[in-house]
Amino acid sequence: MARKSCRAPAATEHTLTCLQTHCGSCGRPMAVADRTQRTITTLQGNCRLILRVRRCRNPACAWYHRAFRPEEEGKWALPHGEFGLDVIALVGMLRYTSHRSIPEIHQALRDRGVQIVERTVTHLLQRYEELVTVHLTDQRRLRNQFKVTTSYWPGLFHCYDQADLPRTNNDQEQYFGSARYLERRTTGCKQASPGMVIRGAVRVVASVASRLHPFSGPELCPTDVTCWRTLRSELNHHHEARRMQYRFRKSPEHYLAALEEKLSKESLPP
């Protein structure tokens, strides 16, 4: 259900400026060309962000008129997002650390003064799962971690030095088992939900990672927005396939008739 009332006016205001002052293509200074604004709902209330956008004014440049938005904007919220990353982090923490259901998380947010509907809580939880997965699979971070672990390489894994030590302790089984346990505890269902089947790739990761480390809002800021968008579109593709299967099972005649109509429309000349 969509929100029925307007959002409360912003209580605070922040002005953000693009720190990159020179064009990355032609090297000329970029002036502030636009001043735009967006309102974000955070745990501290609604906040208006005034954004000073720079553009390259050199007509000969390949990046002519390309908008450069303030870098700090990403630390507040996702592109086109209405809620701040701190709200997303809290939703994830309540789900995966405190094992709350969606209605309980919704109530907890309402108690904190966040104007939100229940359906949006589900969407924010999905964003949390995606962002945690993107954070953990960030290539730059992984490369750094690999460098550090390589420096401790001698003696790090004794199982490779000692012939008697077993090389596995069923970590993977425990990993999936803990995710299954959490799902059962939160939803009360013994069997895996359809959502777990579709979004398992991010849900299991978020579930296990959140128990080991509570993620804060700034940590969820994606270093690579394209990577997050790709992951999200892949998951949406799975969702759409599942929706089509459901529609077919519910009414095969209607589904096939709609498909036939769509095909005949596409085959007709314009």
Ligand SMILES: [Zn+2]
């Ligand atoms: Zn330029």
